[in-house]
Structure formats: C-alpha cells, structure tokens
Amino acid sequence: MFAPAGMKRTRNIAIAVAFTLWFGVTGCVHVAPWERGNLAKPQMDIDPNPLQTEMQSHNYSSREAAPSHKSSAGGGGCGCY
Amino acid sequence: MQQNKRPRFQGSKQRYNPPESHSVKPSSHTLQALTSAALMLPGLLISPGHAAVTDRINFQYSRYQEGERNLYGVPHSYKPISADVLHGSGIFSLTDRAKFTFGYTQDTWSGATPVSTTPLATSGGNRPYTVNGVVAGASPLLRSSILLDHDLNPIGRDPITKQSTGVVDTRSVLVMSSASPETRRQANFGLSYEWNEAALNVGGGFSRERDYHSSFGSIGGRLDFNQKLTSVKFGGGYTDSQVSAILDPDSSPYITKTAYAQQIVNRRGSEILKGDRQDWVANTGLTQVLSKNALIDASIGYTHSNGFLENPYKATSVIFIDPADLNKNVIRGDVRALIEQRPNIRNQVALSTKYVHYISPFNAAMHLGYRLSVDDWGVNTHTFDASWVQPLGGGWTLTPRIRYYSQDAASFYRPYLFSQQNYINQAVDSFGRQIWIDKKDPTVQYYGSDQFNLVDQSGNAVDAFSVDAQPKLTLFDAGKLPAHFSSDHRLAGFGSLSGGVVLSKILGKGVALEAGFEYYTRASSMQIGGGGNNSFADFDYYVANAAIKFDIEPVSSMPIATSGGSSAAHTHSSLHHHKIPPATVMFGHMLDKPGDFMAGYRFMYQWTGGHMMHGAHKVSDQTIVDQGCGNKDCQFAPQFMDMRMHMVDLMYAPTKWLNVMLMPTFMDMDMNLRQLAGARVDASGAHGHHGAAGHESGAVGDTYFSSLIKLLDIPGHRMHVNLGFSAPTGKTDIKIRRSFNADGGLIHFGMQLGSGTWDFTPSLTYLGEYSRWSWGTQISGIKRMEDRNQSGYRLGDMFQATGWGGLDLTRWLTASVRGVYTWQDAIHRDFNQYNARIGPMDFPRNYGGQFWDMGFGVNAQIPGGRFAGNRLGIEWVQPIRSDFNGYQLDRQGMLSATWSYQF
Numbered sequence: 001m002f003a004p005a006g007m008k009r010t011r012n013i014a015i016a017v018a019f020t021l022w023f024g025v026t027g028c029v030h031v032a033p034w035e036r037g038n039l040a041k042p043q044m045d046i047d048p049n050p051l052q053t054e055m056q057s058h059n060y061s062s063r064e065a066a067p068s069h070k071s072s073a074g075g076g077g078c079g080c081y
Numbered sequence: 082m083q084q085n086k087r088p089r090f091q092g093s094k095q096r097y098n099p100p101e102s103h104s105v106k107p108s109s110h111t112l113q114a115l116t117s118a119a120l121m122l123p124g125l126l127i128s129p130g131h132a133a134v135t136d137r138i139n140f141q142y143s144r145y146q147e148g149e150r151n152l153y154g155v156p157h158s159y160k161p162i163s164a165d166v167l168h169g170s171g172i173f174s175l176t177d178r179a180k181f182t183f184g185y186t187q188d189t190w191s192g193a194t195p196v197s198t199t200p201l202a203t204s205g206g207n208r209p210y211t212v213n214g215v216v217a218g219a220s221p222l223l224r225s226s227i228l229l230d231h232d233l234n235p236i237g238r239d240p241i242t243k244q245s246t247g248v249v250d251t252r253s254v255l256v257m258s259s260a261s262p263e264t265r266r267q268a269n270f271g272l273s274y275e276w277n278e279a280a281l282n283v284g285g286g287f288s289r290e291r292d293y294h295s296s297f298g299s300i301g302g303r304l305d306f307n308q309k310l311t312s313v314k315f316g317g318g319y320t321d322s323q324v325s326a327i328l329d330p331d332s333s334p335y336i337t338k339t340a341y342a343q344q345i346v347n348r349r350g351s352e353i354l355k356g357d358r359q360d361w362v363a364n365t366g367l368t369q370v371l372s373k374n375a376l377i378d379a380s381i382g383y384t385h386s387n388g389f390l391e392n393p394y395k396a397t398s399v400i401f402i403d404p405a406d407l408n409k410n411v412i413r414g415d416v417r418a419l420i421e422q423r424p425n426i427r428n429q430v431a432l433s434t435k436y437v438h439y440i441s442p443f444n445a446a447m448h449l450g451y452r453l454s455v456d457d458w459g460v461n462t463h464t465f466d467a468s469w470v471q472p473l474g475g476g477w478t479l480t481p482r483i484r485y486y487s488q489d490a491a492s493f494y495r496p497y498l499f500s501q502q503n504y505i506n507q508a509v510d511s512f513g514r515q516i517w518i519d520k521k522d523p524t525v526q527y528y529g530s531d532q533f534n535l536v537d538q539s540g541n542a543v544d545a546f547s548v549d550a551q552p553k554l555t556l557f558d559a560g561k562l563p564a565h566f567s568s569d570h571r572l573a574g575f576g577s578l579s580g581g582v583v584l585s586k587i588l589g590k591g592v593a594l595e596a597g598f599e600y601y602t603r604a605s606s607m608q609i610g611g612g613g614n615n616s617f618a619d620f621d622y623y624v625a626n627a628a629i630k631f632d633i634e635p636v637s638s639m640p641i642a643t644s645g646g647s648s649a650a651h652t653h654s655s656l657h658h659h660k661i662p663p664a665t666v667m668f669g670h671m672l673d674k675p676g677d678f679m680a681g682y683r684f685m686y687q688w689t690g691g692h693m694m695h696g697a698h699k700v701s702d703q704t705i706v707d708q709g710c711g712n713k714d715c716q717f718a719p720q721f722m723d724m725r726m727h728m729v730d731l732m733y734a735p736t737k738w739l740n741v742m743l744m745p746t747f748m749d750m751d752m753n754l755r756q757l758a759g760a761r762v763d764a765s766g767a768h769g770h771h772g773a774a775g776h777e778s779g780a781v782g783d784t785y786f787s788s789l790i791k792l793l794d795i796p797g798h799r800m801h802v803n804l805g806f807s808a809p810t811g812k813t814d815i816k817i818r819r820s821f822n823a824d825g826g827l828i829h830f831g832m833q834l835g836s837g838t839w840d841f842t843p844s845l846t847y848l849g850e851y852s853r854w855s856w857g858t859q860i861s862g863i864k865r866m867e868d869r870n871q872s873g874y875r876l877g878d879m880f881q882a883t884g885w886g887g888l889d890l891t892r893w894l895t896a897s898v899r900g901v902y903t904w905q906d907a908i909h910r911d912f913n914q915y916n917a918r919i920g921p922m923d924f925p926r927n928y929g930g931q932f933w934d935m936g937f938g939v940n941a942q943i944p945g946g947r948f949a950g951n952r953l954g955i956e957w958v959q960p961i962r963s964d965f966n967g968y969q970l971d972r973q974g975m976l977s978a979t980w981s982y983q984f
Contacts, residue, residue, distance in 0.1 A: 029310055035373040038439040039129045042478075043446035043470035046130040046368065046378050046435060049480060049583050051141050051628050052597050055166065059145060059624060063603070065488055065571050066454045066462040067362075067384045067429040 128305050128312050129376050130368045130437065136180075136633040138982075140682070140729050141168040141595075142747065142781065143626030150195065150255055150620055153240045155207045157219035159193035159257050165780035166626075167727060167747045169682070173633075174947060182271040182284070187727075189749060189779035191262040191815075195255035196221055196332060197396040197418050198496045198568040198617070202235035202250045203227045204243050205416065207257060216241070220819065221258045223335040223418035227400060231410055233499060253496045253617045255570070258332060261818040261825065262778045264749055265290040269297075278305040291777075292393075295322035299362075310370040314380065320360040326393035328352040336396050337419040339556060344389075354420075356389025366433075374439040384429040395421045397568045398497040401504040401557060415504045416497075421567040423493070429456040445471040459492035460572065463609060476587035482599075483580040487609040490574035493565035496615060502561055508553040517550040526553065570618035576607025581624075591632035591984055592678065599624045629729065631680045633951075633982060659799065659848065660855040663885055663897045663938040664954035664977040668742070668803040668844050669859060671789050672734035672983065681730035681952075681981030683744075690721035691971040693921075697964045699971075702758040709921035709968040716760045717920040719970045722752040722831065726782065730981060740789040748811060748834045749779025754920065776832060782811040783835040785842065798849050805842040807863075811835020813872045817917070826915040827872060829922040830908055837870025853889040855897075858882075873913025877906025877929045885936070893944045899936035901958065905929040907966045927967035934958045938977075954979040 031039070038044065047053050061068040145164040170184035199206045205225025209216045228236040230249060237250025269286025285298035301316030328336070328345075333352055338345060344355050366380025396418035406412045431454035438447045452464040468482035508516040510528060517535060519525040525548075529535035533545040543550075581599030588594065602621040605613035662669035665685070672679055692699045702718070709715040727747040734740045753776075787805025794800075811834035817825025827833075844861035863879040885899035908925035921927040938956030943949055958975040 029370060029372065031310060031370050031373045033308070036129065036370075038374050038441075039370060039376060041439070041444075041446070043444075043472060044130070044376070044437055044439055046376075046437060048446070048448075048470050049585075049595070049597070051139055051168070051170075051595065051630075052583050052626070055141070055143050055168070055597075055624065055626060056599065058166075059601075059622075060486070063571060063601075063622075064462070064486060064577070065458075065460045065491065066452070066464065066486070067382065067431050067456075 128303065128309050128368070129370050130378060131303065131312065136172055136174050138171040138631045138633065138680075138682075139169065139628060140630075141626060141628035142166070142745070143168070143597075143624055145190075145622060145624050147192065147622040148620055150193075150257060151617060152207050152219065152257065153201055153252070153254055155209055155219050155240050156216045157193075157207060157209075157257070158217065159219070159259055160191070162190060162192035162194060164188050164190035165747075169727075178275045180273045180275075182273065184267075184269045184286075186267045187264065187747075187749065187779065189262050189264045189777065191260060193257045193259040194394070195570065195618070196258045196329075196394060197223055197256040197398055198253050198570070199223075199225070199256055199398040199416060200227055200235040200250075200400075200497060201240060201252040201254045201617075202237045203398075203416050204238065205256075206254055207240075208243075209241055218819070219257070221256045221332055223256060223332055223396065223398075223416075225416045227414040227416050229400075229402070229412040229414050231408070231412065233402070233412070236411070253615070255618060258329065259818045261776060261828075262780075262815065263291060264751070264777045264779045265293075278309065279303060292326045293322065293324055295320055297321070312368040313365070314367065315365040317363045318361070320362075322358045322360070322388075324354070324356040324358070324389055324393060326354040326356075328354055329394070332418075335418060337417055337556075340422055340559065341420060354393045356391070356393070358386060358388030358390055360384060360386045374441065376437050378433075378435040378437070380433050382431045382433070384427075384431070386427040386429075387425055390423045390425065390427055391421050391567075392569055393420065395567065395569045397421050397495065397566045399562065400497060400499050402499060402501050403503050404501050407501065414499075417504050419562075419566075421569060422565050423567055424458065424565050427456060427458055429454055429460075443471060445469055458572070459490065460488055462486065462488040476589070476593075478583075478585045480583040480585075481580070482582070483578075485576070485578050485607075487576040487607065488574060489608070489610075490613060491567065491572040493563060493567060494569075494572040494574075495563075495566055496568050496573075496617075498562065498566055500557065500562055502557050504557050505554050506557070508555045516553040518553045520549040520551050570615060573605065573615040573618060574608045574611075574613030575603055575605045575615065575618075576609065576613075577601060577603040578607060592680065593630045593632070595628040595630065597624075597626045597628075629680070629731070631982065631984075660850050660887065660895060661940055661942075661952060661954065661981075662846070662848065662857050662859070663887075663899050663936055663940070664956040664979045665936060665938075665958055665975070666846075666857075666859055666883065666885075666899075668787060668789060668805065668861070669846055669857070670848065671740045671791055671799075671801050672732060673737065675734055675736050677734045678984040679730070679732040679981055680984070681732070681979060683726075683728040683730055683977065683979045685724075685726040685728070686976045687724040687726075688721075688973040688975070689719070689724075689970045690973050693718050693968060694963065694965050694971050695968050697962065700968060702760070705921060705968050706757050706760050709927065710918060710924060713918060714761060715757055715920050715968075717754040718757050718968075719920070719922055720753045720755040722750060722970065724748065724750045728785075730979075738791040742785070742787050742789065742805070744785040746782035746784065746811070747780070748782035749777070750832050750834075751777045752829070752832060757920070776817065776828060778815050778828060778832050778834060780812060780834055783807045783840075784810045787842065797851055798847070800845070800847045803842075803844040803846070803861075805844070807836065807840040807842055809835050809837050809839060809870065811837070813837035813870050814914070823917075824915055826917045827912050829916075829920075830874065830876075830912075830925065830928060831922055833872070836865065836876045837872060838865045838867040838875050840865050855887040855889075855895065856885065858884040869910050869913075874908050874910045874925060876908055879903065879905045883936075887940070890939075893942050895940045895942075897936070897938045897940065897956070899938070899956070899958075901932075901934040901936060903932040903934070905932070921968040922970075924967065927965075927969055930963060930965040930969070932960065932964070932972070933962040934960050934975075950982060952979075952981045952983075 143166045147161040149161050166188040168186045173181045175181050203225040205222030207219040208222040209219050234249045237246040237248050267288040271282055271284030273282035281302040283300045287296045297320040299318035304313045341354055346353050362384045364380055364382030368378045370376045399417050399419055400414040402412055402414050433452040435450040440447055448468045450466045454462045464486045466484040468480055470480045472478045510516055514528040515530055517527040527535040527537055527543055527550050532550055535543045535550055537543050579599055579601035583597040585595040600623045604619050605615040693705055705718055706715045728744050731743045732740055785807045787803050789801050789803045792800045792802055813833040813835055815828045815833055817828050819825055841864040844859055846859040848857040860882045865875045869875050881903045883901040885897050887895045887897035889895050907929040911925055916923050936956050936958045940954040943951045955978045960972040963972055
C-alpha cells in the first residue's frame with residue numbers, strides 16, 4: 001500500500017497546480033539582471049532567518065504531527081517529552 | 082563592510098550589510114550600469130532566494146518554556162517542560178566553489194510530561210499526596226477504577242478527594258509525571274559545491290540521547306535555468322534511529338507492556354524497551370522569479386517511515402468492563418494503562434508554497450507561506466504563515482511573524498478506550514471448562530467450575546482437600562482491542578496559533594546580533610472543521626532566543642586585484658599579533674588597537690573519576706560509609722562525573738589601554754553513582770533503583786564580564802590587570818525527579834550549573850616574549866560577594882597561580898608547558914531545601930582543596946591562506962597532586978580548546 005486514494009488525488013492536483021504555475025510564469029517573465037536589485041536584498045531571501053527557522057521547526061515537530069519542515073536534513077532526535 | 086572592495090558581489094546577498102546599502106542611489110548610476118553589465122556573466126548572477134553565503138560562525142541560545150497543563154485544580158509541584166538549547170554552526174570555504182558546513186546542537190530538557198490520558202472520574206490519575214497531613218503534590222496513578230452509568234458515561238469524582246459526585250462527568254485529564262533533566266546532542270556536517278548554474282550538497286550527522294540514537298545522511302542539489310529566473314531543487318535523505326527507552330521504574334509496574342514483551346530487556350535493574358525505525362525522505366521544488374519584486378517557491382516532499390514509530394513513554398488508558406456487568410445501572414470499570422501501539426508504517430506527503438514580495442515604499446519584504454500535508458494515519462495538516470521583514474536603518478531589521486496550524490486527528494487517536502472484557506480472566510480450555518493449576522506443581526492442571534468440583538486431565542474427580550488448586554489466570558484478549566491506539570495529544574485534532582518577532586542588528590566588522598521571541602498556543606477548538614474535543618490537552622509555550630553571528634571573510638574574497646598578494650598582506654598584519662597564553666588561561670591577553678573586536682569560543686571538559694579520595698590518599702568504601710556523610714551513613718559515591726563548559730568570548734577594545742569582555746557560558750554535566758560497598762541502602766531512597774539512568778543537567782551557566790586594563794607594554798614585556806565579575810545566571814536549584822513516593826530534592830552541589838552568587842574574579846597577567854620563546858605568569862582569584870545563594874549555600878573562594886613557558890615550533894605553532902597551583906575553599910552553609918544526602922557529594926565540606934597541575938598545550942595562529950587570522954589553542958591539564966577537603970572523587974584531568982578570530 002502506498003497511499004490511500006484521497007491522498008493520491010490531492011497529490012495529483014498539487015502536481016497539476018505546480019506545473020501549470022511553472023509553465024504559466026516561466027513563459028512570460030523577463031527580469032533582466034540589472035532589474036534584480038530588489039530580489040537580491042537579504043529580506044527577499046526565501047529564508048531570511050535560517051537560525052530562527054531551524055529552531056522553530058524543531059519545536060513545531062516536537063509538538064505537532066506534520067512532517068518535519070526540514071525533513072531532508074534528518075536528525076532531531078526523539079522529542080519524546 | 083567590505084562591499085566597496087568587492088565589486089563582483091555587488092547586489093548579492095551580504096546578509097550583514099545594512100539592507101538599505103543595496104538601494105540605488107541616484108549618484109551611482111554609472112557604477113550601477115557597470116555592475117549590471119558584469120552581472121550578465123552567468124557565473125556572477127545569484128540565484129534569487131538563495132543567499133550567496135559568506136563564511137561565518139553562529140552561536141545561538143534559546144529557551145523553550147511551556148505553561149502549566151490543566152489538572153483541574155489538583156495541587157501539584159510539577160514544573161512545566163522547559164528546554165535550554167545551545168547551537169553553534171559554521172560555514173567555511175574550502176575552495177572558491179566548495180564549502181564545508183558543520184553544526185552542533187545540544188538541548189537539555191526537564192519538567193513534567195504527560196504519560197497518559199484518563200477520564201477525570203477515575204480513582205487515580207493525578208493523585209494528590211500529603212506530607213504531614215497537607216497536600217504537597219500529585220503523583221501519577223495509572224492503575225485505577227472508575228464508575229460508569231449504563232451508557233458507559235463516567236460518574237464523576239472530585240479531582241482532589243476522589244469522592245464520587247454522583248453526576249456524569251465526561252472530562253478527561255492528562256496524567257503527568259516529572260523527569261530529571263536529560264540532554265540531547267546533535268552534530269551534523271555537510272559539503273557543498275557550486276557550479277555557475279548548479280549546486281550539489283551532501284550532508285550527514287547523528288543525534289545522541291541516553292534513550293535515542295539516530296544517524297542521518299542527505300544529498301541535494303539545485304539547477305538554475307532561464308538566466309537564473311528559475312531554480313529547480315531536489316533532495317533526499319535517510320535517517321536510522323535506535324530507541325532504547327528506559328522505562329520509568331516508578332510507573333513501569335503499573336503499565337501493561339505485553340505487546341512489547343519481546344522488545345524489553347533488563348539491564349542493571351532497569352527495563353529497556355528497544356526498537357528501530359527508518360525514515361526516508363525525498364523532495365523536489367522550484368523557485369521562480371515572477372517579477373522584479375516577487376518570487377515564488379514551491380516544493381513537494383514525501384516521507385516514508387517504518388519500524389518502531391511509537392513514543393515509548395506514552396500509555397493509553399483502557400477501561401476494562403466485565404461483560405456480565407453491562408446490564409447494571411452502575412458499572413465498575415478497571416482502568417489500566419497500555420503502552421501505545423501505532424502502525425509500523427507511515428507515508429506522508431507535504432506540499433509547501435511560499436510567496437515573497439518586495440514592498441517598495443517600505444523597503445520591506447512580505448513572506449506568505451502555505452503548507453499542506455496528508456498521510457496514511459489520517460493526519461492532514463494545514464499551515465499558514467506570514468512575516469514582514471522590515472529593515473529599519475542603522476543595521477536594524479525587525480521581522481514580525483504569525484502562524485496558524487491545524488491538524489486532523491490520527492485515525493487511531495483516542496483519549497482512552499473501552500474494552501468489554503476483564504483485564505484478567507480465568508483461563509478456559511477448548512471444552513469451555515475453567516482451568517486450575519496446582520499450587521505445589523504448576524504443570525498439573527485441573528478443570529471445573531469451582532474449586533471443590535474439579536477433574537484432572539484424565540477426567541477423574543479430584544479431592545479438593547488433597548490438592549491446592551488455584552485459578553489459572555490469563556490477561557485480556559489483545560485481539561479484542563483495536564490494532565492501533567494512541568492518546569498522545571500530538572496525534573489529536575487541534576489548531577494552534579503562534580506569533581513572534583525577530584530583531585537583528587548588524588554591528589559592523591562582520592558581527593551581527595539576533596534575538597527572537599515566539600508565543601505559541603494550542604487549542605483543540607482551533608482545529609479547522611470542528612473542535613478536536615480534547616481541550617484537556619491544550620497548552621502554550623514561549624521560546625526566546627539570542628544569537629551572535631560572525632562573518633569571516635576568506636582571503637580569496639579579498640579584492641581581485643590583490644588576490645596574488647593578499648596572503649602576504651595578511652601575513653604581514655598577523656605577524657604583529659602577540660603570542661597568546663595556553664588555552665586554559667582566561668583573561669590572558671589584550672587587543673592592541675582601539676576598535677578591534679575579537680570573537681571566540683572556548684570549550685572545557687573536566688573529567689573526574691577513579692578512586693574516592695580523602696585528603697591526598699585513596700579511601701575505602703567503608704570509611705566513606707562511616708565518615709563521609711556526617712552522622713549519617715553514606716549510601717552512594719560518584720563513579721564518574723563529566724563537566725563540559727561552552728563559553729563564547731567577546732572582546733572589544735574601546736581604547737588602547739582598556740578592553741571589555743563578555744563571556745556567556747553554557748554548562749552540561751553528567752554523573753553516575755555507585756552504591757558504596759558495605760552501605761545499608763534505604764529502600765525508599767531516591768536513587769535506589771536508578772541504575773541505568775544516572776543524572777544529567779545542563780543549561781546556561783554563569784556569565785562573566787570584565788574590563789582588562791593595560792599596565793605595561795614595552796617590547797617583549799606586557800602586563801595587564803583584569804577586574805571581572807560573574808553574574809549568577811546559572812541555576813542552583815536543579816532538582817532530581819520525585820520517584821518511589823519520595824522527593825528527589827535538590828541535585829548535588831557539583832551538578833548545579835552556577836555559583837548562584839555575584840562573584841568578583843580579578844586577575845593579574847604578565848606576558849613576555851623573545852625570539853622564539855614566550856613566557857608568562859598569572860595570579861587570579863574568585864571572591865564570592867554574597868553570603869549565600871537562593872538555595873542557601875555559597876561556593877568557596879578560589880586562588881590560583883600559574884606560570885608557563887612556550888617555544889615556537891614553526892612560524893605559526895607554539896608549544897607550551899605550564900604549572901598551576903589552585904586553592905579552593907569548601908562550600909559554606911548548606912542547602913536550604915530538601916536534598917537526599919545520600920553520599921559525600923551532598924555535604925559542603927567535601928568540596929575544595931589544594932591542587933597542583935601541569936598543562937601541556939599548543940597554540941596555532943594561522944598566518945596565511947584561507948583561514949588566516951584564526952587562532953586555535955588546545956591544552957591538557959594533568960593533575961599532579963591533590964589534597965582534597967573531605968571525601969571526593971579523584972581528578973583525572975581537563976581539556977581546553979579555544980578558537981578566536983580578531984576583526
């Protein structure tokens with residue numbers, strides 16, 4: 001068993017949305033390198049405060065049942081308390 | 082910072098640059114055009130959203146503090162869960178394109194944690210206990226009874242007196258149990274490589290706790306397309322974990338573990354539940370620039386877990402009801418606690434999206450995120466979060482953040498279960514006859530409905546008076562219970578709302594400070610699509626943290642024009658650094674130039690073990706039993722004790738003759754006790770059964786701050802005085818958990834984390850050098866400035882004198898030999914709260930003494946190359962002679978390691 005039907009459907013929708021979004025935007029976006037000043041600012045980082053994110057996600061994952069936000073990094077220990 | 086020297090990184094992520102320095106000034110149009118032209122070269126374009134990280138080192142401390150759980154007015158002395166977390170991490174360039182990352186995290190938690198959930202109406206749960214007739218606290222009672230009406234609704238009892246109220250009461254309550262401090266350590270390492278339009282990284286690490294070991298590895302990468310307007314990311318990871326849960330000896334006898342009988346082993350008097358689990362993760366995502374002011378990041382991740390996915394410390398209450406009682410008006414239920422049973426497989430899929438928009442009028446960025454996850458346990462989650470990153474000028478940035486989370490309950494979550502069978506039944510054979518066994522010979526069985534009407538295996542009647550028959554008992558039929566059940570409130574349906582702020586400040590010179598605060602509240606009523614009906618498990622917490630980040634420029638990122646000669650240029654400056662004293666010597670050198678800043682990290686590991694000593698001699702166990710604990714018998718002595726201290730050194734030179742220093746510390750210790758030969762152990766003693774558990778403590782220690790004043794600075798000779806103080810930020814009221822109906826009391830003096838008093842810590846240092854030789858001497862002391870700390874005692878004063886000589890082995894490496902004399906006074910006064918007084922370490926006079934040591938060390942000052950300017954030191958301090966006050970465990974030595982970097 002891999003996943004229940006409902007889960008599969010949700011995932012298919014998600015993938016469809018992601019691809020539509022991608023093809024939708026990549027086709028028409030042109031931002032020249034000299035127009036990327038704002039994008040290069042530290043506040044525009046996808047994760048502007050990595051130390052905070054790491055700690056928050058450790059706390060959330062020890063208190064909530066969602067998969068860990070940084071799941072590919074591994075670790076985290078038991079969090080059995 | 083160095084922005085003006087580094088044209089190739091114009092417009093890239095210099096996190097410590099004041100953000101407004103990126104904004105375009107009208108006067109710099111020409112520069113901008115040139116820079117933009119340069120940015121056309123693919124290798125110099127940065128990937129939006131992915132910071133081009135510079136070499137750096139981070140230190141972070143955070144404190145997690147939960148609020149009280151709702152025990153419906155039962156008086157208790159449980160401390161809510163708290164955790165102290167220390168984190169250090171760094172990124173170093175190995176080449177222009179390859180980077181090495183490392184991280185170390187250590188957290189120590191303590192407090193009371195839920196072990197189970199029961200109806201509030203049971204006779205057990207959180208059972209108040211009295212001391213001298215007064216209710217002093219509550220202890221978990223997992224095996225109890227309950228009265229139910231004919232619809233199986235619980236009939237209420239007063240939570241304190243446990244007297245029946247006669248009214249239906251359907252409320253549930255968490256059953257709490259306290260824990261002594263426990264420490265987890267995690268280390269991770271990574272390597273990454275950047276191409277012009279791609280990146281690859283591999284990483285791995287491990288996490289260690291007494292009861293949980295895990296190792297993990299990961300690989301990931303990024304591909305940039307479309308002139309870096311699009312980046313695709315992918316990654317995968319694997320974690321292997323081994324659980325060896327030390328079952329709480331207090332509650333274990335009352336928890337049913339039959340489902341795990343094969344996995345439980347006995348070691349040194351403790352029951353240990355063993356299990357393995359594996360987690361595989363894979364994820365892929367993309368980052369897309371939408372406009373010159375917006376980008377979006379989306380990813381999908383899949384996690385597969387299998388093996389022992391339970392939390393071994395959580396039990397589910399099962400109310401067993403005799404089927405014969407079902408027609409009664411009042412039914413008596415037998416409440417038992419069973420270790421939870423989760424499925425052995427879990428598949429989770431998570432979809433995350435994040436939208437980042439630049440808000441021009443404010444020079445701010447708005448971050449909006451949404452995350453959906455679904456899994457085959459039925460836990461579907463939604464997370465919404467929003468933050469606003471607002472640069473304020475002057476290097477300040479303020480980031481408020483809000484988050485909402487909701488999850489559905491796992492399909493097998495139940496606060497508690499009913500089972501219409503007896504917990505214990507008399508065994509029945511295939512003919513439906515009750516089975517009896519002979520007390521004298523358990524292999525002989527009899528059959529029949531009552532003791533005086535039995536037949537043997539051949540069907541012959543048995544004389545009831547000649548055999549001693551007793552019922553053969555069997556436990557409940559596990560097949561009648563659900564295959565999976567858990568009452569861990571993390572698998573319940575609930576929602577949570579949290580919010581906080583992060584404030585950061587760039588100090589210049591590559592140093593940045595960051596502080597964050599978050600408040601989190603969980604409520605079952607906040608679940609999307611209806612209340613989770615488990616408000617009894619609601620709680621809240623806050624997290625406060627502070628971090629310091631050092632930006633270290635590798636030599637290769639010096640201006641391109643000088644890259645050929647940069648190494649020489651740096652060597653030139655580092656030649657003017659004076660020799661530094663051996664690693665253990667604190668406050669041993671000063672910065673020379675006004676405005677200089679030094680950041681460092683100091684680690685000390687102190688190891689005691691071996692024989693118990695009295696004065697300068699070994700002492701027998703019997704002598705300790707008789708004399709080590711005053712007019713009581715000693716029962717235990719320490720077997721070993723490890724103390725580790727992590728210290729962040731921050732030093733600044735406002736003028737040439739004055740330096741100021743700030744040194745926060747973080748301590749952790751662990752200790753194992755052994756029973757003394759010949760000791761009469763009090764069965765109710767707090768330590769009686771703690772064989773495999775030992776003690777740990779760890780958190781913030783005392784904070785040192787001082788000013789160093791230069792007295793003499795002539796070629797070859799320098800002298801300075803240090804006027805320092807230590808602030809009592811380390812705790813002195815750490816307790817051992819209550820067990821076996823006895824309070825643990827305060828943990829031993831030596832395991833407390835600080836002095837608890839304001840202390841004066843002066844020192845006088847002389848340093849000399851000539852050619853390849855260097856030498857020095859220091860006298861230092863600690864004078865406690867208060868009579869007692871909040872726990873009633875004060876540590877002894879200390880005096881130390883040391884002298885050393887060093888020889889340069891190479892241009893950058895110095896070896897040193899050092900002699901040390903230390904006098905430390907015994908502890909004064911005593912605990913003003915209960916302490917179990919089970920061994921010599923619980924008596925003030927068994928502390929301090931006179932000590933003679935030799936130190937052997939090396940110091941390295943990296944003169945050139947990529948790591949120029951870094952200084953490293955390591956020293957082993959070997960005890961030569963000790964004259965202990967009273968009865969103490971022998972000293973084995975101390976290791977010190979330091980790293981420092983001057984800006």
